[in-house]
Amino acid sequence: MHLSSAAIENPNRRDFLYIATAAVGAVGAAAVAWPLVDQMNPDASTLALASIEVDLSSIAEGQIVVVKWRGGPVFVRHRTKKEIDDAVNTPLSELKDPQTDQERVKKPEWLIVSGVCTHLGCVPLGHEGQYEGWKCPCHGSVYDTSGRIRQGPAPANLPVPEYTFLSDTRVKIG
């Protein structure tokens, strides 16, 4: 619709009706489109499974246990003294995504991190790579014993999920 300058300066009732109708139509279309889009988001049953409890008593020192939380893997690692020392003594200047080990654990012997590589989502293999933390089989990202990214294409450290110690041997993730 091409409006002359006279029409723009003096809009009449019909112009108003055109614009109002179009605006209501656009809002209506968006209102219909949203449910069609939103139905693909995580549903109520998926959201309901948002926490799990893990028994730590059976995890030996040096062992990594993979538990399933929200459909994906979480690493629960019972770290040895050497692994803790390696993680603590790493200068921040060597890190791509600088974070101290203390920021990433609640108890130094228990490292709990997401088991999803921050590059493209593969599950890294434990006790592998130069830092004996994890190495991702897909594109070679290497993580240290604090789950921090050290080499490869991944941009960030393995995220630390929300968790609380219910007792010395029980932890709730989520």
Add this chain to the structure above:
Amino acid sequence: MSGSPTYVPKSALGRWFESRLPIMGLVHSSFVAFPVPRNLNYLWTFGAILAVMLAAQIITGIILAMHYVPSAPAAFASVEHIMRDVNYGWLMRYLHSNGASMFFLAVYVHMFRGIYYGSYKAPREVLWILGVIIYLLMMATAFMGYVLPWGSMSFAGATVITNLFTAIPLVGTGVAHWLWGGYAVGDPTLNRFFSLHYLLPFMIVGVVILHVWALHVAGQNNPDGVEVQNVERDTVAFTPYATIKDLFGVSVFLILYAWFVFYIPTYLLDADNSVPANPLVTPAHIVPEWYLLPFYAILRAIPNKLVGVVALAAAIILLAFLPWLDTSKVKSGKYRPWFRVFFWLFVVCCVGLGYLGSQEVSDASTLAARILAVGYFAFLLVVLPVLGLVETTKPIPASIADAVLAKAKPAEAAAPQASR
């Protein structure tokens, strides 16, 4: 395109129907009387081969969907059920899984042919772009189809490809959760992929119709890259000439297809996909299907996540801009001596990247992949624009008929008395 004679039905019923819905006339002018350049070679039969492969995939796919169960706990077992219990289920599945590879093999020949003979140049830009859209839809369809058996490699593939979206700043993770319907690839993901895997082939059919329509408006390109000037001299009728030649090409191609299906049906499958999906373990060596390997190699060659994903996308999207990246007015590579050299180097880059994408990552393979990735982009972004401005091309024939007759002449001179 001129020269399509008007179609007159022979029967009274045919005339009655034609005056109400002129569909027979459309078929007649498109596939019978349609004028075809008389110098086409066998590379031009791949359009028909692709049409046959699309039909084969849709038919076998609809049959497989009658027996397949799109749910995470049951999908793997239902594929085994198809293989062992369903009558000829093994045949349907092997036709479908190998059919995908044959489809891509044919589309790559078709695309390289288009590049070599400059088929994307005016007036066929829209035709070419529709082809790139079909290629994108094919990749999306094939990827989702590969996820459906719910083996380890299906799961890893689904994870890696959907995680490409997490490279998008700010909204990436939200987009990934939306695609997954959860916090990781899982049952909702499988279910929607099945739905879309069923839908997309029909969208491909829709775009193929537009592709053929655009082809019939501009007319076919040909090995000499000169347009039809005189329909009488330069062309032959689609039927019988192109129809029969296409049928022969299709038959030869089907022999290759059958050889895969009956003799080496699992050659292109990954053994890891015979292990059911486990969200807590990724196979030690993950590779995509062969037809995606070059792009996978480009992704892996780049150490930065976002840049890697952008390069992967650019490697595909840039193909749509070929009509404007290539500045040469001469269409066919036959008359472009330097283009020919670079074209084959480009093919080497693509195949080399494909090989490297299948190998485990090492320093040497990463370096090689970087060199070849630079070659891939350099061909599209530097060689094609510059070559058109500096290359001395060979003289192009005045018409298709002249090109054909010039080729026939030396033979006649050598054997003037030969009976014909």
